[in-house]
Amino acid sequence: MTFTLEGMHAETAASDALAPVLEADFYRFQQTLTDTEQRALGRIRAFLDAEVRPFADDHWEQARSPRHLVPRIAELGLYANAFERTRHFDNSALFRGWVAMEISRADPSTATFIGVHSGLAMTAIAVGGSEEQRAEWMPKLAAGELIAxxxxxxxxxxxxxxxxxxxxAERRGDHWVLNGAKRWIGNGAFADLVVIWARDVADDQVKGFLVRTPTPGFSATTIARKQSLRAVENADILLEDVIVAENDRLQRIGGFRDVAVVLRLTRADVAWQALGVAVGAYECAVAYAAHRVQFGKPIASYQLVQQKLADALAAITASTALCVRVSQLQDEGEQTDQQAAMAKAFVTARMREVVALAREICGGNGIQLGGHEQLGADIPPGYSVARYFADAEAVYTFEGTYDMNSLIVGRAITGIAAFV
Ligand SMILES: Cc1cc2nc3c(=O)[nH]c(=O)nc-3n(C[C@H](O)[C@H](O)[C@H](O)COP(=O)(O)OP(=O)(O)OC[C@H]3O[C@@H](n4cnc5c(N)ncnc54)[C@H](O)[C@@H]3O)c2cc1C
Known part of the structure; x- marks a missing residue:
């Protein structure tokens, strides 16, 4: 599953400092990463602080994907992270998870924008594609030349x-004809390549197809009025007699069980993404509580506020432990579907608790983008608890809802599938 991208990471060699351990990383889990990875994390965090977080509210409000970031994301190697070992970082699931957390901590929409491309779509090609298909597509996707x-x-x-x-999907000679509709497809409105999952009318099995856009019969409409992850441009897609060459069918996908392999690998990343949402909201609340004065004292000095912060930090710490372990299991080749499902369900549930506590601490200003600016305090732009609060809902729902992931664990416990 490796390929080479010569020279892509030259710029990332610039800094040698390890990323400082975040205050929200109470048990210093970051130190489970190698020094190489912690250095890379420092560079990624610097990029996020300078180029992502300060503009996240504006993109969110305008419902606009941060497409201008694609070259920078590619330069930092973030698209290739899962698939390539370089001298600047290893391609461990643990590091990939930390990166997903860091991006989401700055902006959950940007994390999703990257996650759909390099997580879901590139993993589908890595898992399901032939050698030729991987050689054709992966370098271009990793370089951000094409978005998937x-x-x-x-x-x-x-x-x-x-x-x-x-x-x-109906086979006709050396090509296939696709018909149907897709909903909620992240990056779908502007992607150059869409992995479409369709049922073969001949054998009833789900197969994967690499649909190049634009192509006759394919249309995508951006979903409007979304109130969560607004800076992800999700699309409704219509497929009307779309012709796809047999060469563009993912050759190693034999049925839905192979789609499940892709989701097993990416679901743990979404748990990390949820952790990032929780950390981002928690950091907003800590900064706000230190600056907001009521009854003549910072609200951080009140017991009830400290209780909320302590509960939030405990939820974040437990979630981090679960994320670290599930990624370690993935790196050991031992992670199961139900372990990934438990991580996604547990961490997204804790995330929802944390964003609610954090929003509560920020009072009325917590429901406005940039609400903390009312304090006139020295809190940098982008610390908008309202954005994390709203974004948590989509993260809770996609890549398997809380219910479905819980029921996957329930099936493992009891041997009984409760959802079919
Ligand atoms: C912002 C966003 C981005 C997304 N990006 C993508 C993408 O890029 N590609 C893609 O393919 N999809 C994407 N999705 C879709 C996402 O994966 C689905 O929304 C998710 O799988 C849930 O499906 P649904 O919304 O149809 O809800 P439903 O399946 O209709 O579920 C509705 C409710 O019923 C519950 N439920 C359903 N069945 C059962 C059962 N048997 N027992 C108990 N409870 C049950 C669910 O838990 C949920 O609470 C995205 C969604 C969002 C919101």
């Missing part, structure tokens, strides 16, 4: 795609 999307969900099928998927 992952089309699984449909208007009528979200949690039950394994059994319910209705998009059809």
């Amino acid at each position: 999307a992952f089309g699984l969900t449909e208007p009528g099928h979200g949690s039950d795609t394994a059994k319910g998927l209705e998009t059809t």
